[in-house]
Amino acid sequence: MAGESILMNAGFRSFGGVLGTLHEFHLKASYNWNSMGQLQISCNWGSVSILPEELRLSLAARAVFGLLLFAAMALLPGPAKAQETPYFVTYSHRLEEPGNLELEFSSTYAAQRGGNDFVAPWLEIEYGATGWWTTEIYIDSQHTLGDGALFTGWRWENRFRPLMHEHWINPVLYVEYEDVNGADKTMIEVVGFDGEADHAVRNAVASREHLHEIETKLILSSDFKGWNISENFIAEKNLAHAPWEFGYAVAASRPLRLAATARPCNFCRENIVAGVEMYGGLGTTDSATLSGTSHYLAPMVAWQMPSGVTLRVSPGWGLTHPSHRFLLRWGVTYEISGFGGKVRKLFR
Amino acid sequence: MTRRAIPLLLLLASVGFAAAGADGQQSNGDDRGVLRAIAEAPVETREWVNPYEDQADAIAAGKKLYLRHCAECHGRDARGSGRAVNLRSPGVQNAAPGELVWFLRSGNLWRGMPSWSGMPVERRWQIVTYLKTLR
Numbered sequence: 001m002a003g004e005s006i007l008m009n010a011g012f013r014s015f016g017g018v019l020g021t022l023h024e025f026h027l028k029a030s031y032n033w034n035s036m037g038q039l040q041i042s043c044n045w046g047s048v049s050i051l052p053e054e055l056r057l058s059l060a061a062r063a064v065f066g067l068l069l070f071a072a073m074a075l076l077p078g079p080a081k082a083q084e085t086p087y088f089v090t091y092s093h094r095l096e097e098p099g100n101l102e103l104e105f106s107s108t109y110a111a112q113r114g115g116n117d118f119v120a121p122w123l124e125i126e127y128g129a130t131g132w133w134t135t136e137i138y139i140d141s142q143h144t145l146g147d148g149a150l151f152t153g154w155r156w157e158n159r160f161r162p163l164m165h166e167h168w169i170n171p172v173l174y175v176e177y178e179d180v181n182g183a184d185k186t187m188i189e190v191v192g193f194d195g196e197a198d199h200a201v202r203n204a205v206a207s208r209e210h211l212h213e214i215e216t217k218l219i220l221s222s223d224f225k226g227w228n229i230s231e232n233f234i235a236e237k238n239l240a241h242a243p244w245e246f247g248y249a250v251a252a253s254r255p256l257r258l259a260a261t262a263r264p265c266n267f268c269r270e271n272i273v274a275g276v277e278m279y280g281g282l283g284t285t286d287s288a289t290l291s292g293t294s295h296y297l298a299p300m301v302a303w304q305m306p307s308g309v310t311l312r313v314s315p316g317w318g319l320t321h322p323s324h325r326f327l328l329r330w331g332v333t334y335e336i337s338g339f340g341g342k343v344r345k346l347f348r
Numbered sequence: 349m350t351r352r353a354i355p356l357l358l359l360l361a362s363v364g365f366a367a368a369g370a371d372g373q374q375s376n377g378d379d380r381g382v383l384r385a386i387a388e389a390p391v392e393t394r395e396w397v398n399p400y401e402d403q404a405d406a407i408a409a410g411k412k413l414y415l416r417h418c419a420e421c422h423g424r425d426a427r428g429s430g431r432a433v434n435l436r437s438p439g440v441q442n443a444a445p446g447e448l449v450w451f452l453r454s455g456n457l458w459r460g461m462p463s464w465s466g467m468p469v470e471r472r473w474q475i476v477t478y479l480k481t482l483r
Binding site for chain 2: 084085092094098128132164165166177223225226228258260261263264337338
């Protein structure tokens with residue numbers, strides 16, 4: 001009996017980011033009898049971008065979708081306890097409050113020389129396991145103009161505060177496992193000799209490279225007179241016999257108004273935090289140097305609404321030749337207070 | 349394949365541990381841990397003067413901040429819950445305002461009280477000003 005018979009063919013569609021890309025996932029299982037009379041069973045799965053061909057959503061339509069999603073999140077009831085910094089790359093010592101779940105959709109747009117510009121959206125799911133431990137999952141994707149879109153991997157991050165009280169300088173230990181491919185362009189950190197040229201490779205070629213990496217950070221952070229000042233020292237190791245790569249990130253931020261006003265307000269200075277961050281690579285164990293490394297300077301502003309939604313945007317500029325000339329990052333965060341307790345109640 | 353499975357297994361284990369983590373640190377309304385933590389405040393914090401004492405605007409602002417940041421755990425009426433202490437209790441109400449401001453900054457991470465150092469000190473004073481009206 002020749003011919004393929006389908007056992008299962010399922011699929012679903014998903015947005016890869018607020019203003020990002022639309023993907024169709026498919027799972028197909030089938031069997032057939034070959035010419036030798038043998039039964040062959042096959043199974044395949046994957047994802048394809050259907051945005052350009054099938055939907056042809058204009059940028060305006062995507063912007064409308066993003067605004068609607070943002071408005072829906074802003075109107076959701078329930079206060080949140082967020083005291084987030086506005087940074088995209090730098091970490092402060094502020095951890096997620098215990099039992100809170102934070103969802104974040106962020107994207108990086110980069111202008112690319114020698115290739116096409118791209119947007120790299122990622123989803124973060126962050127949970128405050130305890131007062132001293134925050135754990136977080138990332139799902140990365142990217143859409144390169146004229147080269148399609150793909151999911152590029154996932155990360156699992158953990159941050160620990162070893163000291164139980166507040167000090168002038170507060171250390172946090174950071175450990176992350178990354179399972180990403182070479183087409184990942186989120187640039188959540190810049191280490192070693194990461195540069196613009198890495199992102200000029202076509203997706204079909206870059207995605208063949210699979211990276212299993214451990215990333216560690218020493219986070220030092222201080223709060224003083226309304227300012228937060230944070231410094232991160234990054235060491236990243238590809239588990240496939242590559243040297244350690246180093247990087248840094250430093251940042252400062254402050255609310256536009258320190259004291260709260262008596263009246264409830266959404267768009268007011270006390271809910272807006274402005275800051276600036278600088279980050280880049282510091283070479284590797286084989287070549288610890290600034291020569292040939294990328295560095296960026298990025299001001300940012302965050303609008304923290306009482307509903308628990310935070311909107312952030314940050315233009316960034318490359319400071320050295322290997323850097324992208326221009327980056328634009330944006331993100332929407334929604335914090336669900338008491339999420340852990342609500343889930344536990346379901347199982348009691 | 350085995351090497352790739354290790355992080356996934358660790359992730360699953362930590363999800364279970366994390367789900368139980370916050371619960372394991374519940375104070376169940378027992379104020380003693382918090383009182384001990386407040387007692388760790390430096391002596392000089394007892395002398396700190398509340399810049400907003402009895403100011404109506406500060407009380408209103410403090411209530412707004414309390415409802416936004418604290419009520420989820422301590423309750424809208426500040427009487428506490430299984431997770432957090434009763435802020436109307438004598439132990440809290442008899443503490444000096446400076447001690448409470450210090451405690452808000454420091455937190456008690458081991459028992460699940462986050463550090464609010466990211467909140468400007470002006471707002472911490474406003475919250476304490478409000479809490480002192482609950483006596």
